[in-house]
Amino acid sequence: MSRKLTMLQAIREAMDQKLTDDPRVMLLGEDIGVNGGVFRATEGLIEKYGAERVVDTPLAESGIVGTAIGLALNGMIPVVEIQFLAFIYPGFEQVVSHAARMRYRTRGQFSVPMVIRTPYGAGIRGPELHSESVETFFAHTPGLKVVVPATPYDAKGLLISAIEDPDPVVFLEPTKIYRAFSEEVPEEMYRVPIGKARVVQEGSDLSIFAWGAMLRVAMKAAADIEREKGWSCEVIDLRTLYPLDRDCIIGSVKKTGRALIVHEAHKTAGMAAEIIALINDEALLYLKAPIRRITGFDVPVPQFSLEDDYLPTEARVKLGITETILF
Amino acid sequence: MTKLYQVLTPEGELAEDISGRITPDLMIDMYKKMVLVRTFDRKCIILQRQGRLGTYAPFEGQEAAQVGSAMALRAGDWMFPTYRDHAAAIVHGHSLVRVFLYWMGHSDASVCPEDKRILPQCVPIATQMLHAMGAAWASKLKGEQTVSIAYLGDGATSEGDFHEALNFAGVFRAPVLFFCQNNGYAISVPFSRQSASRTIAQRAAAYDIHGVRVDGNDVFAVWLTVQDAVQRARVGGGPALIEAVTFRYGAHTTADDPKKYRDQEVLAQEWRRRDPVDRLRRFLEKQGLWNDEQEAAWQRQVGETIESALAEAEAFPKPQPADMFAHVYAEMPWHIREQQQELQRVLNEGGMQA
Ligand SMILES: Cc1ncc(C[n+]2csc(CCOP(=O)(O)OP(=O)(O)O)c2C)c(N)n1
Numbered sequence: 001m002s003r004k005l006t007m008l009q010a011i012r013e014a015m016d017q018k019l020t021d022d023p024r025v026m027l028l029g030e031d032i033g034v035n036g037g038v039f040r041a042t043e044g045l046i047e048k049y050g051a052e053r054v055v056d057t058p059l060a061e062s063g064i065v066g067t068a069i070g071l072a073l074n075g076m077i078p079v080v081e082i083q084f085l086a087f088i089y090p091g092f093e094q095v096v097s098h099a100a101r102m103r104y105r106t107r108g109q110f111s112v113p114m115v116i117r118t119p120y121g122a123g124i125r126g127p128e129l130h131s132e133s134v135e136t137f138f139a140h141t142p143g144l145k146v147v148v149p150a151t152p153y154d155a156k157g158l159l160i161s162a163i164e165d166p167d168p169v170v171f172l173e174p175t176k177i178y179r180a181f182s183e184e185v186p187e188e189m190y191r192v193p194i195g196k197a198r199v200v201q202e203g204s205d206l207s208i209f210a211w212g213a214m215l216r217v218a219m220k221a222a223a224d225i226e227r228e229k230g231w232s233c234e235v236i237d238l239r240t241l242y243p244l245d246r247d248c249i250i251g252s253v254k255k256t257g258r259a260l261i262v263h264e265a266h267k268t269a270g271m272a273a274e275i276i277a278l279i280n281d282e283a284l285l286y287l288k289a290p291i292r293r294i295t296g297f298d299v300p301v302p303q304f305s306l307e308d309d310y311l312p313t314e315a316r317v318k319l320g321i322t323e324t325i326l327f
Numbered sequence: 328m329t330k331l332y333q334v335l336t337p338e339g340e341l342a343e344d345i346s347g348r349i350t351p352d353l354m355i356d357m358y359k360k361m362v363l364v365r366t367f368d369r370k371c372i373i374l375q376r377q378g379r380l381g382t383y384a385p386f387e388g389q390e391a392a393q394v395g396s397a398m399a400l401r402a403g404d405w406m407f408p409t410y411r412d413h414a415a416a417i418v419h420g421h422s423l424v425r426v427f428l429y430w431m432g433h434s435d436a437s438v439c440p441e442d443k444r445i446l447p448q449c450v451p452i453a454t455q456m457l458h459a460m461g462a463a464w465a466s467k468l469k470g471e472q473t474v475s476i477a478y479l480g481d482g483a484t485s486e487g488d489f490h491e492a493l494n495f496a497g498v499f500r501a502p503v504l505f506f507c508q509n510n511g512y513a514i515s516v517p518f519s520r521q522s523a524s525r526t527i528a529q530r531a532a533a534y535d536i537h538g539v540r541v542d543g544n545d546v547f548a549v550w551l552t553v554q555d556a557v558q559r560a561r562v563g564g565g566p567a568l569i570e571a572v573t574f575r576y577g578a579h580t581t582a583d584d585p586k587k588y589r590d591q592e593v594l595a596q597e598w599r600r601r602d603p604v605d606r607l608r609r610f611l612e613k614q615g616l617w618n619d620e621q622e623a624a625w626q627r628q629v630g631e632t633i634e635s636a637l638a639e640a641e642a643f644p645k646p647q648p649a650d651m652f653a654h655v656y657a658e659m660p661w662h663i664r665e666q667q668q669e670l671q672r673v674l675n676e677g678g679m680q681a
Binding site: 030031033035036038056058059061062086087090125126127128129130268297298299300302303304305306307309313315316319 | 381382410431432433434436450452454483485486487488513514515516520521522583587588645646650655662663666667670673674
């Protein structure tokens with residue numbers, strides 16, 4: 001059985017089912033209990049599972065992440081909600097110095113199976129620091145996995161996989177598409193594997209790599225280009241940013257000979273740079289054009305009156321496609 | 328320390344003699360400012376509903392805390408507000424226009440008047456407390472008689488930065504004031520669930536700094552407390568943690584619904600009885616310092632001031648895409664200049680003539 005769910009509903013269902021399925025699972029965060037989370041991702045769960053498993057914590061990200069590490073060390077599976085990605089900074093120390101390194105430092109003796117969920121990204125006219133896209137910080141940190149769903153189906157399957165994963169997973173939820181659309185989502189528990197990209201649309205002239213809210217921008221640009229110029233783009237949703245699905249990326253570039261990466265994070269040292277390096281290493285001689293990237297700019301995400309100009313637009317993506325194919 | 332200091336009762340009576348300490352002119356000024364900021368706050372909510380502002384953080388109910396504390400400062404003192412302290416910022420010299428611009432999502436909103444030291448509204452919780460501490464430390468090192476004040480909420484007292492700031496302040500005896508508006512809730516979480524300490528003021532003891540708990544809806548008590556703390560800080564008496572016990576009637580922000588987590592009507596009604604603005608008006612009227620005529624005239628003037636600030640904010644030059652590239656660094660590096668040009672090119676070409 002399946003029915004149409006938004007990404008937010010799919011995420012809630014994944015947590016709900018894992019809470020039922022495994023008594024070790026618990027949720028921690030600011031305003032996630034009685035209030036159901038500022039985006040309502042945890043709505044109704046405190047009523048169902050009680051305040052010991054759906055915990056309204058004090059306002060302290062270092063406290064939340066740090067105690068989640070201890071909970072995980074001692075047999076629980078904490079799923080942490082950070083209200084907005086930028087508010088993880090006070091807890092950053094705990095994420096990178098401890099969650100990410102515990103297995104390594106103890107040579108596998110202790111591990112930290114936990115999930116850090118957080119809304120991220122621009123496009124909802126939020127106040128300052130509510131729109132950041134700094135996935136690189138986490139994808140730069142050995143020991144973490146970084147997952148970004150782009151559809152309700154993937155959100156549920158990936159979150160279940162993340163909760164079952166033996167390592168800490170940073171689960172980035174694109175705010176802009178939380179409620180933007182619904183799609184068929186199976187009622188039963190299912191898994192979408194971490195580390196595997198998805199070919200959303202096959203094509204022969206150019207490979208476009210995107211994730212999160214940018215996938216839809218890439219899809220629209222690809223459809224327009226196909227209609228206007230007849231070029232066919234292969235569109236790939238990376239889904240996991242760390243570790244990258246190397247085989248999928250390289251296989252596609254070998255087929256099309258061209259690549260374009262679209263992300264809303266700042267350009268410098270963004271994920272695109274890493275993907276370009278990977279293609280360079282593995283498929284240089286297949287390339288017919290330099291790889292281009294369409295990204296957010298190297299400026300702090302501006303106040304919302306300019307956020308649409310900060311974000312990669314369909315127009316910029318189309319320009320990137322055109323320049324790459326006509327190179 | 329855990330006692331609640333109150334001077335002006337909800338009935339508009341004095342609980343202690345303050346003659347010689349607060350002049351009638353000052354009292355009237357306090358009242359006028361509270362009316363101005365309350366009207367401004369209500370206007371912002373209406374504008375948000377009309378889509379003319381983005382998400383807005385209201386403060387109605389906290390006027391005495393913000394106005395009273397800010398009025399105890401001198402022009403050169405440093406202010407580090409949060410996203411809810413527009414009233415304090417306005418009293419300390421920020422313009423209504425810039426506050427409007429901030430909630431319109433404008434990039435130029437956080438620029439304060441040249442002769443003022445008001446930092447941008449701090450969005451991450453508790454982080455500004457350390458900046459205030461550092462600025463105060465510099466005042467001490469430079470031998471200046473200025474103080475720094477950091478505003479915070481009750482939720483902020485859970486963050487590590489709160490404790491680090493208090494600890495630094497205690498160790499370095501800097502002229503810094505931490506002014507906490509304990510409005511009972513950090514979004515949905517009541518203070519009882521935020522902390523097991525009964526009061527915030529008592530935390531001062533752990534760092535051996537001056538701590539006071541004051542009725543945050545009593546502008547006289549707030550003003551006298553902050554005034555006293557400022558004066559001792561100026562002459563080397565060290566830092567203070569002030570807990571102003573208050574309540575915000577409305578939602579956490581315009582994106583929030585308080586009915587989900589508190590008995591909104593009952594609570595708001597209860598607190599209305601202790602309202603800071605009504606309380607002072609009752610007192611002033613009893614003293615013959617204020618009457619209906621003055622009220623009507625002031626209301627009119629406040630309305631005009633706000634309308635003209637709004638008109639100015641809405642006529643403010645629209646932010647241009649190029650603006651987002653400015654001021655990232657003192658001197659624009661090559662890559663940012665190129666990105667600016669790239670965007671301009673795309674926009675000029677109407678996006679897509681390639
Ligand atoms: C580091 C950080 N974590 C979370 C948030 C999200 N957030 C914004 S305001 C708020 C509650 C703050 O409560 P309090 O300090 O009591 O101040 P109040 O809003 O009640 O004035 C939260 C959790 C944030 N802005 N920064």
